[in-house]
Amino acid sequence: MSRLAGIFWALLFLAVPILGVATFAVAPGYGIWLPKDVSVHGASIDSLFYFILVLTGVVFVVTEGLLFWFLWKYDVARGERRATYIQGSHTLEVVWTIIPAATLLFIAIYQMNAWADVKMRRPRMSPTVEVIARQFEWRLRYPGRDGQLGTSDDLHLVNDLHLPTDEEVLVQLKSMDVLHSFFLPHVRIKQDAVPGMKIPVWFKATEAGEFDIVCAELCGWGHYKMKGRVTYEPRAAFDAWLERKYAEQEATQPQPEPTADIATND
Ligand SMILES: [Cu+2]
Structure with a gap:
């Protein structure tokens, strides 16, 4: 891959998180965000939505940032050393299984009250x-x-x-x-x-x-x-x-x- 192509791909991957975050930042200004909430329980649902949005947003930006950084840093055309290919890492796999599992478990417990209000505590x-x-x-x-x-x-x-x-x-x-x-x-x-x-x-x-x-x-x-x-x-x-x-x-x-x-x- 030529030097120019390497830069192009790295910058393209950098544009994804920047434009992705920018879309969310400007959306409310254009009136294409959540519709107005006129309910009692809506606030708890919206706060769950924002919580999950921020959580996934941070993971998204970090992942895309790393993707950009590796493309930029380990560009063969720039004479850096070639990437090393690693086959499986037990520790890494355990870690990236436990972190999402713990996160999902936390969300499952954290949202219980909102769920019960909307789906279980039926008025008599x-x-x-x-x-x-x-x-x-x-x-x-x-x-x-x-x-x-x-x-x-x-x-x-x-x-x-x-x-x-x-x-x-x-x-x-x-x-x-x-x-x-x-x-x-x-x-x-x-x-x-x-x-x-x-x-x-x-x-x-x-x-x-x-x-x-x-x-x-x-x-x-x-x-x-x-x-x-x-x-x-x-x-x-x-x-x-x-x-x-x-x-x-x-x-x-x-x-x-x-x-x-x-x-x-x-
Ligand atoms: Cu229908």
Whole structure:
């Protein structure tokens, strides 16, 4: 390899960590960083994300830096001595197995509380709404005035989810067909919707506003358009909206079908 080619390759490898880190540094300024968090548990998830990002970031920069340094230093064209090839080192292999294993064990323990808050400490309440994923939309069912899901006065809607702010909400998640993933980026919720299962999802939104519902599982040709809206609003506004939607549904269906239960796998 010529002298110039050696320099080129060394600098190319040096550009990777520099540009890689720069991308992360400027991203927030361009608004292409994490979406705004409007939930109670989001902060603990974000801090886990940053912790892992910094940890992997440091390892990345050090590895790339070493790669650059060895390419630069041991360039044969510069007349330095040739690299020595070493076949296996028991000590080294033990060390680089134990360090990642210990790191992973630490993360597994460190994240337990955040995981339990989001996936295990389910609030004792009946579902606020049932979300039924299907190709390619979000079907929603609110318990009617009787407060019970699965009765004839249920309120049925599509893609237009409303939830109250500043109180725990419980979503009952189902799928009518294939695997989908119920993703609410602004409250840091992502949960697979699995055919044949009723999966509880809970969180507390802290800010009113309109945000995205995204399907985060490639679920078929129309996956890209499987997008809904979620509106968080204070309890009074939420109740008023529910009343309005009930009234609309009653006006369009004077004779409710006896068992218009669109949900599968009950
Ligand atoms: Cu989907």
